[in-house]
Amino acid sequence: MIGRLNHIAIAVPDLAAASAKYRDLLGAKVGAPQALPGHGVTAVFVDTGNTKVELLEPLGELSPIAAFLIKNPSGGMHHICFEVADLAEAAAKLVEGGARILGDGTPRIGAHGLPVLFLHPKDFDGTLIELEQLQSP
Amino acid sequence: MIGRLNHIAIAVPDLAAASAKYRDLLGAKVGAPQALPGHGVTAVFVDTGNTKVELLEPLGELSPIAAFLIKNPSGGMHHICFEVADLAEAAAKLVEGGARILGDGTPRIGAHGLPVLFLHPKDFDGTLIELEQLQSP
Numbered sequence: 001m002i003g004r005l006n007h008i009a010i011a012v013p014d015l016a017a018a019s020a021k022y023r024d025l026l027g028a029k030v031g032a033p034q035a036l037p038g039h040g041v042t043a044v045f046v047d048t049g050n051t052k053v054e055l056l057e058p059l060g061e062l063s064p065i066a067a068f069l070i071k072n073p074s075g076g077m078h079h080i081c082f083e084v085a086d087l088a089e090a091a092a093k094l095v096e097g098g099a100r101i102l103g104d105g106t107p108r109i110g111a112h113g114l115p116v117l118f119l120h121p122k123d124f125d126g127t128l129i130e131l132e133q134l135q136s137p
Numbered sequence: 138m139i140g141r142l143n144h145i146a147i148a149v150p151d152l153a154a155a156s157a158k159y160r161d162l163l164g165a166k167v168g169a170p171q172a173l174p175g176h177g178v179t180a181v182f183v184d185t186g187n188t189k190v191e192l193l194e195p196l197g198e199l200s201p202i203a204a205f206l207i208k209n210p211s212g213g214m215h216h217i218c219f220e221v222a223d224l225a226e227a228a229a230k231l232v233e234g235g236a237r238i239l240g241d242g243t244p245r246i247g248a249h250g251l252p253v254l255f256l257h258p259k260d261f262d263g264t265l266i267e268l269e270q271l272q273s274p
Contacts, residue, residue, distance in 0.1 A: 001164030005185045008145055008217060012262040021261060025234045026219070027138030048219065050141045050187040055262075075262030077214040080145060082163070082185065097162045124158060125149040125192075125212030 001090050002082035006112075006132050007045075007052040011065040012075040015057035019044045022055070039111050040064050054111075079118070079128035087115050087133040099123045107133070138227050139219035143249075143269050144182075144189040148202040149212040152194035156181045159192070173248050177201050180248060191248075216255070216265035224252050224270040236260045244270070 012018035015033055022044075023030040029047040036043055040063035046053040056078065058066045068078055084090040087107050095101065100120035110116030115133040149155040152170060159181075160167040166184040173180055177200035183190035193215065195203045205215055221227040224244050232238065237257035247253030252270040 002185065004187045005142075005145070005190070008142070008214075010262055010264050018262050025231060025236055026266075027230075048139065048142045053142070053217075072263055074259060075264065077145075077217070077264055080190075080214070093164075094162060099162055122211060125147055125155050126209055127147055127212065127214055129163075 001084055001093065002131070003085065003134060004083045005051050006081040006083050006130075007054045008080050009054040009056055009078045009130075010075060011068050011072070011078040012055050012057055013069055013073060015042055015044055015055060018055045018057075018075070022046050022053070028053075035059055036111050040066075041111070043111060079130050081116070081130035081132050083134045084131050085134050087117065087131060090131055091117060094119065138221055138230065139268070140222065140271060141220045142188050143218040143220050143267075144191045145217050146191040146193055146215045146267075147212060148205050148209070148215040149192050149194055150206055150210060152179055152181055152192055155192045155194075155212070159183050159190070165190075172196060176248050177203075178248070216267050218253070218267035218269050220271045221268050222271050224254065224268060227268055228254060231256065 019030050022028045031045040034043050037059060040060050041056045042059045044055040056065055091101060100123055102118040102120060107115035107117045110132055114135060117131055119129040121128045156167050159165045168182040171180050174196060177197050178193045179196045181192040193202055237260055239255040239257060244252035244254045247269055254268055256266040258265045
C-alpha cells in the first residue's frame with residue numbers, strides 16, 4: 001500500500017535560522033519559505049534528491065504544531081509522509097485493520113494540494129504518519 | 138554537501154509487532170530482522186522505493202536507544218541519515234561552522250558498514266542527524 005516516503009517534517013522554533021543551517025552548514029538545496037495559512041504553518045522545503053525535508057514553523061493562533069513546540073522548544077521530528085495510490089482504499093484497509101485516523105477520518109487537502117490523512121501515533125510506535133494521495137500522472 | 142536521505146530511524150519497543158504493522162497494515166516491503174550487536178540494536182529495514190525506514194529495537198545492555206525508549210515508551214522517530222560524498226570533509230566544514238559532532242568527533246562504522254557520524258541534536262532543531270559516507274561506486 002504505502003509507496004515513496006514523500007517527506008519528513010521537522011517542527012522548528014525559528015524557520016529562518018533552521019533554513020540557514022540546512023543551507024549553509026549542511027549545504028542542502030533549500031527553498032523559499034511558503035506561508036500556508038490554511039495549515040497553520042510556514043514551510044521551507046529541503047530537496048534531498050530522493051525525498052524532502054519539510055521545516056515547519058507555526059503560523060497563526062491555531063497552528064497544529066504549536067503544542068508540539070511547547071513540549072519540544074528546540075523543535076523535533078514531527079511526522080513522516082508516505083504516498084499512496086488510492087487514499088480512500090488505504091483508509092478503509094487501515095480502519096478495518098484497527099488503525100485510527102485522526103480527526104473525523106475524512107481526507108483533507110494537504111500542503112501540496114493533494115488529499116491527505118494522518119494516522120494515530122499510538123498505533124505506529126509513537127510516530128505520526130501522514131498518507132498522501134499520489135499525484136495523478 | 139548532504140545528498141540523499143538514506144533513512145529515517147524509528148525506535149520501537151517491540152520490533153516484531155512494529156514490523157507486522159508496517160507489513161500487514163501499511164502494506165510495506167519489510168525485511169527480516171538483523172541483529173547488529175556492535176550497534177546495540179536489532180534492525181528491520183522497510184524499503185519505500187526512494188529511501189528506507191529503519192525500525193530499531195534495543196539489543197544488549199548498552200543499547201544507544203535504550204534511554205530514548207525509557208523516555209518514549211511507545212517509541213518514536215529517533216534520527217535521520219543523509220549521505221555525504223566525503224565524510225571527513227563534511228565533518229571539517231561542520232565543525233568550522235560551529236556544529237558539534239557527537240562522541241570524539243571521529244567517524245565510526247555504521248549499520249551499513251560505512252563510516253558515519255552523528256551531529257548534536259541541539260544544533261539542528263532537536264533532530265539527531267546521522268551523516269553516512271556514500272558508498273564508493
